[in-house]
Amino acid sequence: xxxxxxxPARDPDITPDTKDWTWVLTAVxxxxxxxxxxxxxxxxPGEIRRMAGxxxxxxxxxxxxxxRAPDRWSDxxxxxxxxxxxxxxxxxxxxxxxxxxxxxxxxxxxxxAVEDAYAAQDPAxxxxxxxxxxxxxxxxxxxxxxxxxxxxxxxDDGASFTVESMTRYLLHDPHHHLVDVGVS
Numbered sequence: 001x002x003x004x005x006x007x008p009a010r011d012p013d014i015t016p017d018t019k020d021w022t023w024v025l026t027a028v029x030x031x032x033x034x035x036x037x038x039x040x041x042x043x044x045p046g047e048i049r050r051m052a053g054x055x056x057x058x059x060x061x062x063x064x065x066x067x068r069a070p071d072r073w074s075d076x077x078x079x080x081x082x083x084x085x086x087x088x089x090x091x092x093x094x095x096x097x098x099x100x101x102x103x104x105x106x107x108x109x110x111x112x113a114v115e116d117a118y119a120a121q122d123p124a125x126x127x128x129x130x131x132x133x134x135x136x137x138x139x140x141x142x143x144x145x146x147x148x149x150x151x152x153x154x155x156d157d158g159a160s161f162t163v164e165s166m167t168r169y170l171l172h173d174p175h176h177h178l179v180d181v182g183v184s
Contacts, residue, residue, distance in 0.1 A: 022159050024172045032179040034172045041167035045138035051174040052134030055079045058181050059123040075181045080118040080126055082174045086133035089170045093140050096153040096163050106156045
């Protein structure tokens, strides 16, 4: 896809998500009900696997690739996104436990959705990739030592996290998208 502005690929129907969602660490998300303050980050492996399993089941829908509204992703696109969230956070967690206060590389989720053609991916392949990515991330969490939960890391926009706060932040994403696809 060519771009006259030289920027990343964009879906003209989807408004890029430019919100700073870090507030979910201190308040209830009004859209999905997630309360990051009430989350026990040490439960992340089970929660990641549970949510991935629920999202994998969505891929059996006959209309999984159909957008219910032109400005919202299809269920397939949401599941592809969560698969990639697991991959990105697996890498970020790895950086946080192997480097001192790493700066994460930027991830443009909207450009990734277009460049990787989320809407055209095979649901059977996505299911396997989602479950594998979620399991990889869950196993990385299971391997954490107690002393590693306080290790810091930063996003390129300046937001700072510890492993503990990043985990609470991360868990909001699949929870939110379960609501987006009609699974609560």
